[in-house]
Amino acid sequence: MKQYNAIKAKYPDALLLFRVGDFYETFGEDAVKTARILNIICTNRNNGSERTELAGFPHHSLNTYLPKLVKAGERVAICDQLEDPKMTKSIVKRGVTELVTPGVALSDEVLQSKSNNFLCAIHFGKKIFGVSFLDVSTGEFLTAQGNSEYIDKLLQNFSPSEVLIPKKNKKDFTHIFGEDFHTFYQEDWVFKQDFAYETLNEHFQTKSLKGFGVEHLEEGIIASGAILHYLAETQHRKLQHITAINRIAEEEYVWMDRFTIRNLELYHSNAANAVTLLDVIDKTISPMGGRLLKRWLALPLKNAEKVKKRHEVVGFLLENPSVLAEIQQNIKKISDLERLISKVATGKVTPREVIQLNHSLEAIIPIKELALKSENEAIKVIGDNLHSCEVLRNKIGESLHEDAPVNILKGNCIAEGFSEELDELRKIAFSGKDYLDNMLKRETETTGISSLKIGSNNVYGYYIEVRNTHKDKVPDSWIRKQTLVNAERYITEELKEYEAKILGAEEKILHLEQQLFSKLVIWMNDYIQPVQQNAQLIAQLDCLCSFAEQAKAENYCKPEIEENHDLHIEEGRHPVIEKQLPIGESYVTNNVTLDRENQQVIMITGPNMSGKSAILRQTALIVLMAQMGSFVPAKAANIGLVDKIFTRVGASDNISMGESTFMVEMNETASILNNISDRSLVLLDEIGRGTSTYDGISIAWAISEYLHEHPAKPKTLFATHYHELNEMCDTFERIKNFNVSVKELKDNVLFLRKLVPGGSEHSFGIHVAKMAGMPQQVLHRANKILKKLEKSHKMEDSSELLKKSAEEEMQLSFFNLDDPILQELKEEVLHIDIDTLTPVEALMKLNEIKRTLVGKEKAKTKA
Numbered sequence: 001m002k003q004y005n006a007i008k009a010k011y012p013d014a015l016l017l018f019r020v021g022d023f024y025e026t027f028g029e030d031a032v033k034t035a036r037i038l039n040i041i042c043t044n045r046n047n048g049s050e051r052t053e054l055a056g057f058p059h060h061s062l063n064t065y066l067p068k069l070v071k072a073g074e075r076v077a078i079c080d081q082l083e084d085p086k087m088t089k090s091i092v093k094r095g096v097t098e099l100v101t102p103g104v105a106l107s108d109e110v111l112q113s114k115s116n117n118f119l120c121a122i123h124f125g126k127k128i129f130g131v132s133f134l135d136v137s138t139g140e141f142l143t144a145q146g147n148s149e150y151i152d153k154l155l156q157n158f159s160p161s162e163v164l165i166p167k168k169n170k171k172d173f174t175h176i177f178g179e180d181f182h183t184f185y186q187e188d189w190v191f192k193q194d195f196a197y198e199t200l201n202e203h204f205q206t207k208s209l210k211g212f213g214v215e216h217l218e219e220g221i222i223a224s225g226a227i228l229h230y231l232a233e234t235q236h237r238k239l240q241h242i243t244a245i246n247r248i249a250e251e252e253y254v255w256m257d258r259f260t261i262r263n264l265e266l267y268h269s270n271a272a273n274a275v276t277l278l279d280v281i282d283k284t285i286s287p288m289g290g291r292l293l294k295r296w297l298a299l300p301l302k303n304a305e306k307v308k309k310r311h312e313v314v315g316f317l318l319e320n321p322s323v324l325a326e327i328q329q330n331i332k333k334i335s336d337l338e339r340l341i342s343k344v345a346t347g348k349v350t351p352r353e354v355i356q357l358n359h360s361l362e363a364i365i366p367i368k369e370l371a372l373k374s375e376n377e378a379i380k381v382i383g384d385n386l387h388s389c390e391v392l393r394n395k396i397g398e399s400l401h402e403d404a405p406v407n408i409l410k411g412n413c414i415a416e417g418f419s420e421e422l423d424e425l426r427k428i429a430f431s432g433k434d435y436l437d438n439m440l441k442r443e444t445e446t447t448g449i450s451s452l453k454i455g456s457n458n459v460y461g462y463y464i465e466v467r468n469t470h471k472d473k474v475p476d477s478w479i480r481k482q483t484l485v486n487a488e489r490y491i492t493e494e495l496k497e498y499e500a501k502i503l504g505a506e507e508k509i510l511h512l513e514q515q516l517f518s519k520l521v522i523w524m525n526d527y528i529q530p531v532q533q534n535a536q537l538i539a540q541l542d543c544l545c546s547f548a549e550q551a552k553a554e555n556y557c558k559p560e561i562e563e564n565h566d567l568h569i570e571e572g573r574h575p576v577i578e579k580q581l582p583i584g585e586s587y588v589t590n591n592v593t594l595d596r597e598n599q600q601v602i603m604i605t606g607p608n609m610s611g612k613s614a615i616l617r618q619t620a621l622i623v624l625m626a627q628m629g630s631f632v633p634a635k636a637a638n639i640g641l642v643d644k645i646f647t648r649v650g651a652s653d654n655i656s657m658g659e660s661t662f663m664v665e666m667n668e669t670a671s672i673l674n675n676i677s678d679r680s681l682v683l684l685d686e687i688g689r690g691t692s693t694y695d696g697i698s699i700a701w702a703i704s705e706y707l708h709e710h711p712a713k714p715k716t717l718f719a720t721h722y723h724e725l726n727e728m729c730d731t732f733e734r735i736k737n738f739n740v741s742v743k744e745l746k747d748n749v750l751f752l753r754k755l756v757p758g759g760s761e762h763s764f765g766i767h768v769a770k771m772a773g774m775p776q777q778v779l780h781r782a783n784k785i786l787k788k789l790e791k792s793h794k795m796e797d798s799s800e801l802l803k804k805s806a807e808e809e810m811q812l813s814f815f816n817l818d819d820p821i822l823q824e825l826k827e828e829v830l831h832i833d834i835d836t837l838t839p840v841e842a843l844m845k846l847n848e849i850k851r852t853l854v855g856k857e858k859a860k861t862k863a
């Protein structure tokens with residue numbers, strides 16, 4: 001317990017698995033926790049004067065139990081026996097050999113094959129944040145830096161399993177990024193520039209980080225240094241598979257903030273069990289393909305050439321189904337190359353996994369040949385860059401048995417003919433029976449004793465047994481070892497020699513097999529880079545095949561990527577909803593055209609449930625899918641490259657996220673208004689409905705007006721059931737009204753789901769209430785109240801009011817008053833150059849204006 005306490009003191013926040021003989025034991029609070037999580041028995045032991053809780057499991061069950069502990073969010077320190085108990089008389093030496101945490105996991109039981117498992121570190125710089133992501137199971141290491149919004153978006157994109165934060169920024173982190181992350185607080189000193197550069201250069205054995213193109217990312221590097229330090233702290237020192245650190249090239253990807261990623265349900269669903277876009281489009285076969293597809297979805301491209309290249313490959317694969325089929329057939333044979341080679345680096349690979357790696361590399365050969373012959377340039381390049389890894393394959397082939405076991409201790413792992421010594425030992429161990437049979441035959445003949453027996457036991461080893469009746473025929477050279485009631489047991493010179501050879505042969509075989517295997521694994525380390533490169537290329541090919549497969553299955557079309565700012569979608573569909581419609585119902589397609597000249601803002605009205613949100617989302621999804629390189633669910637699509645996609649959903653649609661307040665809605669919308677560009681696509685769904693009708697209409701109106709008047713003229717779809725907003729098109733020339741048509745029956749509505757020009761008259765809320773089965777009495781009463789309200793508001797129709805107020809505002813501005821101070825202010829305001837003004841300067845200016853006005857107000861009161 002003294003030894004245990006000393007080790008436990010070094011890992012106070014981890015659950016300590018303490019190896020005792022064949023068991024891993026836990027004590028005290030750890031035992032209570034372990035027993036609860038693993039559902040195993042917790043016992044009590046008297047430990048001197050105290051009682052201690054104790055819970056443990058056999059060491060060979062570590063792979064079963066460890067993942068459960070880690071998945072429950074525990075940090076688990078594995079404390080092993082560091083010397084052979086047989087070799088020591090005192091207490092065996094023990095030490096922590098690995099600290100497994102949610103972000104640093106290598107075991108297949110903890111990892112999900114189609115998801116990365118990122119560990120993240122965040123450095124809180126003076127002005128900006130540095131961030132770093134590392135998947136130790138694949139070796140991918142990324143860094144970036146930027147403002148909180150950017151970091152927030154990246155956290156959303158990469159969904160790290162664990163985030164490292166300096167202790168002093170504990171509160172700041174939850175304040176800015178929320179409480180959804182599994183965090184670990186590191187000592188503040190770890191987040192220092194010099195330390196980080198030193199750690200990274202030492203790891204990569206470089207003098208500077210220039211070669212990786214990250215040298216200038218000071219904050220990002222600090223975060224990256226903290227990650228590497230954490231790995232060392234958790235006893236992960238074999239990291240040769242982390243061969244590079246890459247910058248997340250923000251400028252290459254379409255910007256989507258966390259709300260947009262969530263709203264569009266790309267790979268997180270807002271409701272439990274809801275289907276995401278990824279679920280629908282993922283036809284990848286390999287784990288690394290699956291992981292890359294998710295990345296492509298989170299980071300669609302902005303570079304037209306790159307996007308077009310992907311489309312070309314997809315088109316080529318569609319036109320050449322036999323090539324597609326053959327590539328996919330071979331990808332099926334490829335295991336998780338990326339994780340297998342990482343296991344080689346960390347020394348955790350099993351013999352069977354090395355065989356799998358070999359099979360995977362073999363399956364790459366036909367892909368390479370096929371790609372090299374291809375008429376598509378991009379596929380050819382992939383073929384060119386795929387490594388055949390011949391030396392590696394040959395070496396594995398000649399070293400290992402084809403059916404090598406998972407556990408090296410099971411034996412029969414190294415192939416025949418690879419090591420003479422091993423072959424010799426095996427001959428002795430396995431041909432032993434024949435040898436003994438021969439010996440027996442010979443001895444029977446020479447002695448004439450017919451009932452001779454050769455056997456062995458633990459105490460006396462090998463012996464020849466002679467029944468008492470033949471005792472007198474025993475040659476003098478035999479030495480008696482043991483006397484039984486009816487027989488005597490002897491040892492001969494030959495048997496003694498044989499025994500010396502065979503005893504330990506099996507042990508020697510195991511030892512030699514282990515030695516040869518670890519030598520092979522170390523040798524394989526030289527092939528980490530080519531294998532990683534193959535994994536990357538196969539992942540790309542897998543994604544492109546997945547696009548082709550999906551396009552074929554769902555009848556998608558090739559989008560045209562244009563340099564202009566227009567968006568035209570013909571007969572577009574929502575890729576997820578169309579897959580979920582009840583049998584017999586077909587998706588109603590819709591056309592959407594947006595540009596910056598004539599139809600910049602589309603105001604979509606229509607009753608609840610008519611399909612407004614579906615149109616908004618399908619537009620965003622089509623753009624996004626196109627820019628990730630996929631074909632799209634439409635008859636035709638011309639897409640002027642989009643650089644940012646914003647979506648906002650009115651408060652009540654967000655209730656499931658626990659963020660139903662109007663304030664959140666306004667905050668989110670404000671952040672769009674501050675970030676729009678001329679290539680942005682903005683989707684606003686029922687913005688303003690989180691407050692009273694008049695408030696809501698006013699806010700929705702003001703936001704639409706702002707977007708229309710903004711020099712960027714961002715393409716906007718605004719879904720609303722405030723039909724009052726239809727009046728805007730009279731005043732603002734690029735705002736156009738559309739509605740999702742419905743057919744009014746006698747006292748019901750039929751949803752046609754077709755987007756048609758023109759506004760809609762009323763909201764049909766009561767019809768929908770009826771469809772939902774609201775009692776007749778309530779519906780009747782609601783209809784009556786509606787009629788009354790409509791009558792009483794006729795005199796001052798809200799939209800009329802709004803239009804009037806917009807006009808009045810222009811005339812009634814206080815600049816018309818001829819107060820000299822106000823005149824002065826007017827001049828000042830007119831001369832402000834909005835384009836060069838920073839938000840802070842604007843606030844200061846506003847403050848100045850306010851001060852002048854307050855001063856004037858006071859002067860007036862005094863007077």
Ligand SMILES: Nc1ncnc2c1ncn2[C@@H]1O[C@H](COP(=O)(O)OP(=O)(O)OP(=O)(O)O)[C@@H](O)[C@H]1O
Pocket residue numbers: 577581586587588589606607608609610611612613614615753
């Ligand atoms: N084009 C379409 N073809 C077939 N079904 C559709 C179509 N559009 C929408 N739907 C179906 O109608 C349902 C409601 O659509 P949606 O959520 O877009 O309506 P909405 O007008 O935004 O409603 P609300 O105002 O209540 O949010 C969808 O879940 C889908 O099942």
